[in-house]
Amino acid sequence: MSGALRDGLLGAALFLLLWEGVVRLFGVPPWILPPPSGILVTTWAARASLLPAMLATGQEALAGYAIGAVLGILLAMLLALAAPLRRLLLPVIIAVNAVPVAAYAPLALLWFGTGPLSKIVMVAFVVGFTVFLNTLDGLLRVDPAGIALLRSFGASRLGVMRRLRLPAALPDIAIGLRVSTVRSMIVAIVTEMLGSQSGLGWTIYEAVLQIDFLRVWAAILLASLLSLAFFGAVGVLERRVVFWR
Structure with missing residues:
Protein backbone atom coordinates (compact mmCIF):
# COMPACT_ATOMS: atom_id res chain seq x y z
CA MET A 1 0.00 0.00 0.00
CA PRO A 34 -27.03 10.91 10.98
CA PRO A 35 -24.00 9.06 12.37
CA PRO A 36 -21.85 7.10 9.88
CA SER A 37 -22.80 3.87 11.62
CA GLY A 38 -26.48 4.55 10.92
CA ILE A 39 -25.70 5.28 7.26
CA LEU A 40 -23.79 2.02 6.92
CA VAL A 41 -26.60 0.03 8.55
CA THR A 42 -29.17 1.60 6.21
CA THR A 43 -26.94 1.00 3.18
CA TRP A 44 -26.65 -2.68 4.02
CA ALA A 45 -30.37 -3.03 4.79
CA ALA A 46 -31.38 -1.36 1.50
CA ARG A 47 -28.68 -2.97 -0.64
CA ALA A 48 -31.24 -4.81 -2.77
CA SER A 49 -32.46 -1.50 -4.21
CA LEU A 50 -29.35 0.65 -3.80
CA LEU A 51 -26.89 -1.58 -5.66
CA PRO A 52 -28.96 -1.72 -8.90
CA ALA A 53 -29.34 2.06 -8.65
CA MET A 54 -25.58 2.47 -8.27
CA LEU A 55 -25.00 0.19 -11.25
CA ALA A 56 -27.42 2.18 -13.42
CA THR A 57 -25.76 5.49 -12.54
CA GLY A 58 -22.31 4.04 -13.06
CA GLN A 59 -23.21 2.74 -16.52
CA GLU A 60 -24.67 6.10 -17.56
CA ALA A 61 -21.66 8.01 -16.26
CA LEU A 62 -19.14 5.63 -17.86
CA ALA A 63 -20.87 5.59 -21.26
CA GLY A 64 -21.24 9.38 -21.34
CA TYR A 65 -17.67 9.79 -20.14
CA ALA A 66 -16.26 7.61 -22.93
CA ILE A 67 -18.29 9.32 -25.64
CA GLY A 68 -17.55 12.82 -24.36
CA ALA A 69 -13.82 12.14 -23.97
CA VAL A 70 -13.46 10.84 -27.53
CA LEU A 71 -15.51 13.67 -29.05
CA GLY A 72 -13.67 16.29 -26.99
CA ILE A 73 -10.25 15.07 -28.10
CA LEU A 74 -11.30 14.82 -31.76
CA LEU A 75 -12.83 18.30 -31.76
CA ALA A 76 -9.71 19.76 -30.13
CA MET A 77 -7.53 18.11 -32.78
CA LEU A 78 -9.72 19.51 -35.55
CA LEU A 79 -9.64 23.06 -34.20
CA ALA A 80 -5.89 22.85 -33.54
CA LEU A 81 -5.36 22.00 -37.20
CA ALA A 82 -7.77 24.62 -38.56
CA ALA A 83 -7.08 28.06 -37.08
CA PRO A 84 -9.91 29.87 -38.98
CA LEU A 85 -12.41 27.26 -37.79
CA ARG A 86 -11.05 27.61 -34.26
CA ARG A 87 -11.57 31.36 -34.25
CA LEU A 88 -15.09 30.86 -35.55
CA LEU A 89 -16.28 28.04 -33.30
CA LEU A 90 -14.41 28.49 -30.02
CA PRO A 91 -16.47 31.51 -28.80
CA VAL A 92 -19.69 29.64 -29.63
CA ILE A 93 -18.57 26.51 -27.76
CA ILE A 94 -17.56 28.55 -24.71
CA ALA A 95 -20.84 30.49 -24.76
CA VAL A 96 -22.90 27.30 -24.90
CA ASN A 97 -20.99 25.79 -21.99
CA ALA A 98 -21.15 28.98 -19.92
CA VAL A 99 -24.77 28.11 -19.11
CA PRO A 100 -25.19 25.89 -16.01
CA VAL A 101 -25.66 22.28 -16.97
CA ALA A 102 -28.93 22.06 -15.01
CA ALA A 103 -30.47 24.43 -17.55
CA TYR A 104 -29.93 21.91 -20.35
CA ALA A 105 -31.12 18.87 -18.40
CA PRO A 106 -34.88 19.50 -19.01
CA LEU A 107 -34.18 19.80 -22.74
CA ALA A 108 -32.24 16.53 -22.73
CA LEU A 109 -35.11 14.83 -20.93
CA LEU A 110 -37.58 16.28 -23.45
CA TRP A 111 -35.53 15.25 -26.49
CA PHE A 112 -34.18 11.89 -25.34
CA GLY A 113 -36.72 10.77 -22.74
CA THR A 114 -36.31 9.82 -19.10
CA GLY A 115 -34.29 6.69 -19.86
CA PRO A 116 -30.51 6.29 -19.73
CA LEU A 117 -29.93 8.05 -23.08
CA SER A 118 -30.67 11.54 -21.72
CA LYS A 119 -28.19 11.02 -18.87
CA ILE A 120 -25.52 9.70 -21.23
CA VAL A 121 -26.00 12.73 -23.51
CA MET A 122 -25.69 15.18 -20.62
CA VAL A 123 -22.58 13.49 -19.24
CA ALA A 124 -20.99 13.41 -22.70
CA PHE A 125 -21.79 17.10 -23.14
CA VAL A 126 -20.07 18.14 -19.90
CA VAL A 127 -17.14 15.74 -20.14
CA GLY A 128 -16.58 16.60 -23.78
CA PHE A 129 -16.23 20.30 -23.01
CA THR A 130 -13.78 19.74 -20.15
CA VAL A 131 -11.60 17.34 -22.14
CA PHE A 132 -11.83 19.59 -25.21
CA LEU A 133 -10.49 22.66 -23.41
CA ASN A 134 -7.61 20.80 -21.78
CA THR A 135 -6.69 19.00 -24.99
CA LEU A 136 -6.81 22.14 -27.10
CA ASP A 137 -4.64 23.99 -24.60
CA GLY A 138 -2.07 21.19 -24.68
CA LEU A 139 -2.08 20.96 -28.47
CA LEU A 140 -1.54 24.70 -28.91
CA ARG A 141 1.25 25.03 -26.31
CA VAL A 142 3.73 23.02 -28.36
CA ASP A 143 7.13 24.63 -28.98
CA PRO A 144 7.00 26.29 -32.44
CA ALA A 145 10.65 25.32 -32.99
CA GLY A 146 9.70 21.65 -32.77
CA ILE A 147 6.92 22.16 -35.30
CA ALA A 148 9.28 23.99 -37.66
CA LEU A 149 11.84 21.18 -37.34
CA LEU A 150 9.31 18.49 -38.26
CA ARG A 151 7.95 20.56 -41.13
CA SER A 152 11.51 21.03 -42.44
CA PHE A 153 11.74 17.24 -42.68
CA GLY A 154 8.55 17.16 -44.75
CA ALA A 155 6.03 16.26 -42.05
CA SER A 156 2.44 17.15 -42.84
CA ARG A 157 0.12 18.86 -40.38
CA LEU A 158 -1.33 15.46 -39.47
CA GLY A 159 2.20 14.13 -39.05
CA VAL A 160 3.05 16.99 -36.69
CA MET A 161 -0.15 16.27 -34.80
CA ARG A 162 0.66 12.60 -34.42
CA ARG A 163 4.38 12.87 -33.67
CA LEU A 164 4.54 16.07 -31.62
CA ARG A 165 1.29 17.75 -30.63
CA LEU A 166 -0.56 14.73 -29.23
CA PRO A 167 2.36 13.32 -27.19
CA ALA A 168 3.09 16.80 -25.81
CA ALA A 169 -0.58 17.30 -24.93
CA LEU A 170 -0.95 13.99 -23.05
CA PRO A 171 -0.46 15.55 -19.57
CA ASP A 172 -3.19 18.12 -20.29
CA ILE A 173 -5.48 15.46 -21.71
CA ALA A 174 -4.91 13.36 -18.59
CA ILE A 175 -5.87 16.28 -16.35
CA GLY A 176 -9.08 16.81 -18.30
CA LEU A 177 -9.94 13.13 -18.10
CA ARG A 178 -9.24 13.00 -14.36
CA VAL A 179 -11.32 16.09 -13.57
CA SER A 180 -14.16 14.79 -15.72
CA THR A 181 -14.59 11.62 -13.66
CA VAL A 182 -16.21 13.49 -10.78
CA ARG A 183 -18.17 15.77 -13.10
CA SER A 184 -19.62 12.80 -14.95
CA MET A 185 -21.06 11.38 -11.73
CA ILE A 186 -22.46 14.74 -10.65
CA VAL A 187 -24.19 15.35 -13.98
CA ALA A 188 -25.61 11.82 -14.14
CA ILE A 189 -27.09 12.11 -10.64
CA VAL A 190 -28.49 15.62 -11.17
CA THR A 191 -30.16 14.59 -14.43
CA GLU A 192 -31.60 11.50 -12.74
CA MET A 193 -33.09 13.68 -10.02
CA LEU A 194 -34.86 15.81 -12.64
CA GLY A 195 -36.38 12.87 -14.46
CA SER A 196 -35.75 9.15 -14.22
CA GLN A 197 -37.05 5.88 -12.85
CA SER A 198 -33.71 4.45 -11.76
CA GLY A 199 -30.26 5.43 -10.55
CA LEU A 200 -28.88 7.03 -7.40
CA GLY A 201 -30.25 10.45 -8.34
CA TRP A 202 -33.76 9.08 -8.53
CA THR A 203 -33.20 7.20 -5.27
CA ILE A 204 -32.17 10.43 -3.53
CA TYR A 205 -35.18 12.31 -4.91
CA GLU A 206 -37.57 9.52 -3.92
CA ALA A 207 -36.08 9.23 -0.43
CA VAL A 208 -36.42 13.00 0.14
CA LEU A 209 -40.12 12.82 -0.79
CA GLN A 210 -40.53 9.95 1.67
CA ILE A 211 -38.56 11.87 4.35
CA ASP A 212 -36.16 8.92 4.55
CA PHE A 213 -32.98 10.88 5.19
CA LEU A 214 -30.87 7.86 6.13
CA ARG A 215 -31.58 6.43 2.68
CA VAL A 216 -30.57 9.75 1.16
CA TRP A 217 -27.23 9.53 2.94
CA ALA A 218 -26.85 5.89 1.92
CA ALA A 219 -27.26 6.86 -1.74
CA ILE A 220 -24.78 9.71 -1.29
CA LEU A 221 -22.30 7.27 0.27
CA LEU A 222 -22.54 4.92 -2.72
CA ALA A 223 -22.22 7.83 -5.15
CA SER A 224 -19.08 8.96 -3.34
CA LEU A 225 -17.56 5.47 -3.42
CA LEU A 226 -18.37 5.16 -7.12
CA SER A 227 -16.77 8.54 -7.85
CA LEU A 228 -13.64 7.63 -5.88
CA ALA A 229 -13.32 4.31 -7.71
CA PHE A 230 -13.74 6.03 -11.08
CA PHE A 231 -11.22 8.75 -10.17
CA GLY A 232 -8.74 6.17 -8.91
CA ALA A 233 -9.02 4.01 -12.04
CA VAL A 234 -8.35 6.97 -14.32
CA GLY A 235 -5.46 8.00 -12.07
CA VAL A 236 -3.85 4.56 -12.40
CA LEU A 237 -4.27 4.70 -16.18
CA GLU A 238 -2.76 8.19 -16.23
CA ARG A 239 0.33 7.04 -14.34
CA ARG A 240 0.85 4.25 -16.85
CA VAL A 241 0.38 6.36 -19.98
CA VAL A 242 1.91 9.65 -18.85
CA PHE A 243 4.70 7.84 -17.03
CA TRP A 244 7.26 10.65 -17.34
CA ARG A 245 5.29 12.86 -14.97
Missing part, protein backbone atom coordinates in the same frame (compact mmCIF):
# COMPACT_ATOMS: atom_id res chain seq x y z
CA SER A 2 1.43 3.38 -1.02
CA GLY A 3 2.02 6.11 1.52
CA ALA A 4 -0.52 8.44 -0.09
CA LEU A 5 -3.22 5.77 -0.04
CA ARG A 6 -2.42 4.85 3.55
CA ASP A 7 -2.58 8.49 4.64
CA GLY A 8 -5.84 8.97 2.76
CA LEU A 9 -7.46 5.97 4.43
CA LEU A 10 -6.21 7.08 7.83
CA GLY A 11 -7.58 10.58 7.31
CA ALA A 12 -10.95 9.19 6.22
CA ALA A 13 -11.11 6.91 9.26
CA LEU A 14 -10.30 9.78 11.64
CA PHE A 15 -12.92 11.98 9.97
CA LEU A 16 -15.61 9.30 10.33
CA LEU A 17 -14.72 8.70 13.98
CA LEU A 18 -14.92 12.43 14.68
CA TRP A 19 -18.26 12.64 12.86
CA GLU A 20 -19.65 9.70 14.84
CA GLY A 21 -18.42 11.15 18.13
CA VAL A 22 -19.79 14.65 17.54
CA VAL A 23 -23.23 13.37 16.48
CA ARG A 24 -23.53 11.10 19.52
CA LEU A 25 -22.02 13.56 21.98
CA PHE A 26 -24.32 16.43 21.06
CA GLY A 27 -27.36 14.27 20.26
CA VAL A 28 -27.76 15.59 16.71
CA PRO A 29 -31.08 14.35 15.25
CA PRO A 30 -30.68 11.87 12.35
CA TRP A 31 -32.72 14.06 10.02
CA ILE A 32 -30.09 16.82 10.42
CA LEU A 33 -26.94 14.69 10.41
Whole structure:
Protein backbone atom coordinates (compact mmCIF):
# COMPACT_ATOMS: atom_id res chain seq x y z
CA MET A 1 0.00 0.00 0.00
CA SER A 2 1.43 3.38 -1.02
CA GLY A 3 2.02 6.11 1.52
CA ALA A 4 -0.52 8.44 -0.09
CA LEU A 5 -3.22 5.77 -0.04
CA ARG A 6 -2.42 4.85 3.55
CA ASP A 7 -2.58 8.49 4.64
CA GLY A 8 -5.84 8.97 2.76
CA LEU A 9 -7.46 5.97 4.43
CA LEU A 10 -6.21 7.08 7.83
CA GLY A 11 -7.58 10.58 7.31
CA ALA A 12 -10.95 9.19 6.22
CA ALA A 13 -11.11 6.91 9.26
CA LEU A 14 -10.30 9.78 11.64
CA PHE A 15 -12.92 11.98 9.97
CA LEU A 16 -15.61 9.30 10.33
CA LEU A 17 -14.72 8.70 13.98
CA LEU A 18 -14.92 12.43 14.68
CA TRP A 19 -18.26 12.64 12.86
CA GLU A 20 -19.65 9.70 14.84
CA GLY A 21 -18.42 11.15 18.13
CA VAL A 22 -19.79 14.65 17.54
CA VAL A 23 -23.23 13.37 16.48
CA ARG A 24 -23.53 11.10 19.52
CA LEU A 25 -22.02 13.56 21.98
CA PHE A 26 -24.32 16.43 21.06
CA GLY A 27 -27.36 14.27 20.26
CA VAL A 28 -27.76 15.59 16.71
CA PRO A 29 -31.08 14.35 15.25
CA PRO A 30 -30.68 11.87 12.35
CA TRP A 31 -32.72 14.06 10.02
CA ILE A 32 -30.09 16.82 10.42
CA LEU A 33 -26.94 14.69 10.41
CA PRO A 34 -27.03 10.91 10.98
CA PRO A 35 -24.00 9.06 12.37
CA PRO A 36 -21.85 7.10 9.88
CA SER A 37 -22.80 3.87 11.62
CA GLY A 38 -26.48 4.55 10.92
CA ILE A 39 -25.70 5.28 7.26
CA LEU A 40 -23.79 2.02 6.92
CA VAL A 41 -26.60 0.03 8.55
CA THR A 42 -29.17 1.60 6.21
CA THR A 43 -26.94 1.00 3.18
CA TRP A 44 -26.65 -2.68 4.02
CA ALA A 45 -30.37 -3.03 4.79
CA ALA A 46 -31.38 -1.36 1.50
CA ARG A 47 -28.68 -2.97 -0.64
CA ALA A 48 -31.24 -4.81 -2.77
CA SER A 49 -32.46 -1.50 -4.21
CA LEU A 50 -29.35 0.65 -3.80
CA LEU A 51 -26.89 -1.58 -5.66
CA PRO A 52 -28.96 -1.72 -8.90
CA ALA A 53 -29.34 2.06 -8.65
CA MET A 54 -25.58 2.47 -8.27
CA LEU A 55 -25.00 0.19 -11.25
CA ALA A 56 -27.42 2.18 -13.42
CA THR A 57 -25.76 5.49 -12.54
CA GLY A 58 -22.31 4.04 -13.06
CA GLN A 59 -23.21 2.74 -16.52
CA GLU A 60 -24.67 6.10 -17.56
CA ALA A 61 -21.66 8.01 -16.26
CA LEU A 62 -19.14 5.63 -17.86
CA ALA A 63 -20.87 5.59 -21.26
CA GLY A 64 -21.24 9.38 -21.34
CA TYR A 65 -17.67 9.79 -20.14
CA ALA A 66 -16.26 7.61 -22.93
CA ILE A 67 -18.29 9.32 -25.64
CA GLY A 68 -17.55 12.82 -24.36
CA ALA A 69 -13.82 12.14 -23.97
CA VAL A 70 -13.46 10.84 -27.53
CA LEU A 71 -15.51 13.67 -29.05
CA GLY A 72 -13.67 16.29 -26.99
CA ILE A 73 -10.25 15.07 -28.10
CA LEU A 74 -11.30 14.82 -31.76
CA LEU A 75 -12.83 18.30 -31.76
CA ALA A 76 -9.71 19.76 -30.13
CA MET A 77 -7.53 18.11 -32.78
CA LEU A 78 -9.72 19.51 -35.55
CA LEU A 79 -9.64 23.06 -34.20
CA ALA A 80 -5.89 22.85 -33.54
CA LEU A 81 -5.36 22.00 -37.20
CA ALA A 82 -7.77 24.62 -38.56
CA ALA A 83 -7.08 28.06 -37.08
CA PRO A 84 -9.91 29.87 -38.98
CA LEU A 85 -12.41 27.26 -37.79
CA ARG A 86 -11.05 27.61 -34.26
CA ARG A 87 -11.57 31.36 -34.25
CA LEU A 88 -15.09 30.86 -35.55
CA LEU A 89 -16.28 28.04 -33.30
CA LEU A 90 -14.41 28.49 -30.02
CA PRO A 91 -16.47 31.51 -28.80
CA VAL A 92 -19.69 29.64 -29.63
CA ILE A 93 -18.57 26.51 -27.76
CA ILE A 94 -17.56 28.55 -24.71
CA ALA A 95 -20.84 30.49 -24.76
CA VAL A 96 -22.90 27.30 -24.90
CA ASN A 97 -20.99 25.79 -21.99
CA ALA A 98 -21.15 28.98 -19.92
CA VAL A 99 -24.77 28.11 -19.11
CA PRO A 100 -25.19 25.89 -16.01
CA VAL A 101 -25.66 22.28 -16.97
CA ALA A 102 -28.93 22.06 -15.01
CA ALA A 103 -30.47 24.43 -17.55
CA TYR A 104 -29.93 21.91 -20.35
CA ALA A 105 -31.12 18.87 -18.40
CA PRO A 106 -34.88 19.50 -19.01
CA LEU A 107 -34.18 19.80 -22.74
CA ALA A 108 -32.24 16.53 -22.73
CA LEU A 109 -35.11 14.83 -20.93
CA LEU A 110 -37.58 16.28 -23.45
CA TRP A 111 -35.53 15.25 -26.49
CA PHE A 112 -34.18 11.89 -25.34
CA GLY A 113 -36.72 10.77 -22.74
CA THR A 114 -36.31 9.82 -19.10
CA GLY A 115 -34.29 6.69 -19.86
CA PRO A 116 -30.51 6.29 -19.73
CA LEU A 117 -29.93 8.05 -23.08
CA SER A 118 -30.67 11.54 -21.72
CA LYS A 119 -28.19 11.02 -18.87
CA ILE A 120 -25.52 9.70 -21.23
CA VAL A 121 -26.00 12.73 -23.51
CA MET A 122 -25.69 15.18 -20.62
CA VAL A 123 -22.58 13.49 -19.24
CA ALA A 124 -20.99 13.41 -22.70
CA PHE A 125 -21.79 17.10 -23.14
CA VAL A 126 -20.07 18.14 -19.90
CA VAL A 127 -17.14 15.74 -20.14
CA GLY A 128 -16.58 16.60 -23.78
CA PHE A 129 -16.23 20.30 -23.01
CA THR A 130 -13.78 19.74 -20.15
CA VAL A 131 -11.60 17.34 -22.14
CA PHE A 132 -11.83 19.59 -25.21
CA LEU A 133 -10.49 22.66 -23.41
CA ASN A 134 -7.61 20.80 -21.78
CA THR A 135 -6.69 19.00 -24.99
CA LEU A 136 -6.81 22.14 -27.10
CA ASP A 137 -4.64 23.99 -24.60
CA GLY A 138 -2.07 21.19 -24.68
CA LEU A 139 -2.08 20.96 -28.47
CA LEU A 140 -1.54 24.70 -28.91
CA ARG A 141 1.25 25.03 -26.31
CA VAL A 142 3.73 23.02 -28.36
CA ASP A 143 7.13 24.63 -28.98
CA PRO A 144 7.00 26.29 -32.44
CA ALA A 145 10.65 25.32 -32.99
CA GLY A 146 9.70 21.65 -32.77
CA ILE A 147 6.92 22.16 -35.30
CA ALA A 148 9.28 23.99 -37.66
CA LEU A 149 11.84 21.18 -37.34
CA LEU A 150 9.31 18.49 -38.26
CA ARG A 151 7.95 20.56 -41.13
CA SER A 152 11.51 21.03 -42.44
CA PHE A 153 11.74 17.24 -42.68
CA GLY A 154 8.55 17.16 -44.75
CA ALA A 155 6.03 16.26 -42.05
CA SER A 156 2.44 17.15 -42.84
CA ARG A 157 0.12 18.86 -40.38
CA LEU A 158 -1.33 15.46 -39.47
CA GLY A 159 2.20 14.13 -39.05
CA VAL A 160 3.05 16.99 -36.69
CA MET A 161 -0.15 16.27 -34.80
CA ARG A 162 0.66 12.60 -34.42
CA ARG A 163 4.38 12.87 -33.67
CA LEU A 164 4.54 16.07 -31.62
CA ARG A 165 1.29 17.75 -30.63
CA LEU A 166 -0.56 14.73 -29.23
CA PRO A 167 2.36 13.32 -27.19
CA ALA A 168 3.09 16.80 -25.81
CA ALA A 169 -0.58 17.30 -24.93
CA LEU A 170 -0.95 13.99 -23.05
CA PRO A 171 -0.46 15.55 -19.57
CA ASP A 172 -3.19 18.12 -20.29
CA ILE A 173 -5.48 15.46 -21.71
CA ALA A 174 -4.91 13.36 -18.59
CA ILE A 175 -5.87 16.28 -16.35
CA GLY A 176 -9.08 16.81 -18.30
CA LEU A 177 -9.94 13.13 -18.10
CA ARG A 178 -9.24 13.00 -14.36
CA VAL A 179 -11.32 16.09 -13.57
CA SER A 180 -14.16 14.79 -15.72
CA THR A 181 -14.59 11.62 -13.66
CA VAL A 182 -16.21 13.49 -10.78
CA ARG A 183 -18.17 15.77 -13.10
CA SER A 184 -19.62 12.80 -14.95
CA MET A 185 -21.06 11.38 -11.73
CA ILE A 186 -22.46 14.74 -10.65
CA VAL A 187 -24.19 15.35 -13.98
CA ALA A 188 -25.61 11.82 -14.14
CA ILE A 189 -27.09 12.11 -10.64
CA VAL A 190 -28.49 15.62 -11.17
CA THR A 191 -30.16 14.59 -14.43
CA GLU A 192 -31.60 11.50 -12.74
CA MET A 193 -33.09 13.68 -10.02
CA LEU A 194 -34.86 15.81 -12.64
CA GLY A 195 -36.38 12.87 -14.46
CA SER A 196 -35.75 9.15 -14.22
CA GLN A 197 -37.05 5.88 -12.85
CA SER A 198 -33.71 4.45 -11.76
CA GLY A 199 -30.26 5.43 -10.55
CA LEU A 200 -28.88 7.03 -7.40
CA GLY A 201 -30.25 10.45 -8.34
CA TRP A 202 -33.76 9.08 -8.53
CA THR A 203 -33.20 7.20 -5.27
CA ILE A 204 -32.17 10.43 -3.53
CA TYR A 205 -35.18 12.31 -4.91
CA GLU A 206 -37.57 9.52 -3.92
CA ALA A 207 -36.08 9.23 -0.43
CA VAL A 208 -36.42 13.00 0.14
CA LEU A 209 -40.12 12.82 -0.79
CA GLN A 210 -40.53 9.95 1.67
CA ILE A 211 -38.56 11.87 4.35
CA ASP A 212 -36.16 8.92 4.55
CA PHE A 213 -32.98 10.88 5.19
CA LEU A 214 -30.87 7.86 6.13
CA ARG A 215 -31.58 6.43 2.68
CA VAL A 216 -30.57 9.75 1.16
CA TRP A 217 -27.23 9.53 2.94
CA ALA A 218 -26.85 5.89 1.92
CA ALA A 219 -27.26 6.86 -1.74
CA ILE A 220 -24.78 9.71 -1.29
CA LEU A 221 -22.30 7.27 0.27
CA LEU A 222 -22.54 4.92 -2.72
CA ALA A 223 -22.22 7.83 -5.15
CA SER A 224 -19.08 8.96 -3.34
CA LEU A 225 -17.56 5.47 -3.42
CA LEU A 226 -18.37 5.16 -7.12
CA SER A 227 -16.77 8.54 -7.85
CA LEU A 228 -13.64 7.63 -5.88
CA ALA A 229 -13.32 4.31 -7.71
CA PHE A 230 -13.74 6.03 -11.08
CA PHE A 231 -11.22 8.75 -10.17
CA GLY A 232 -8.74 6.17 -8.91
CA ALA A 233 -9.02 4.01 -12.04
CA VAL A 234 -8.35 6.97 -14.32
CA GLY A 235 -5.46 8.00 -12.07
CA VAL A 236 -3.85 4.56 -12.40
CA LEU A 237 -4.27 4.70 -16.18
CA GLU A 238 -2.76 8.19 -16.23
CA ARG A 239 0.33 7.04 -14.34
CA ARG A 240 0.85 4.25 -16.85
CA VAL A 241 0.38 6.36 -19.98
CA VAL A 242 1.91 9.65 -18.85
CA PHE A 243 4.70 7.84 -17.03
CA TRP A 244 7.26 10.65 -17.34
CA ARG A 245 5.29 12.86 -14.97
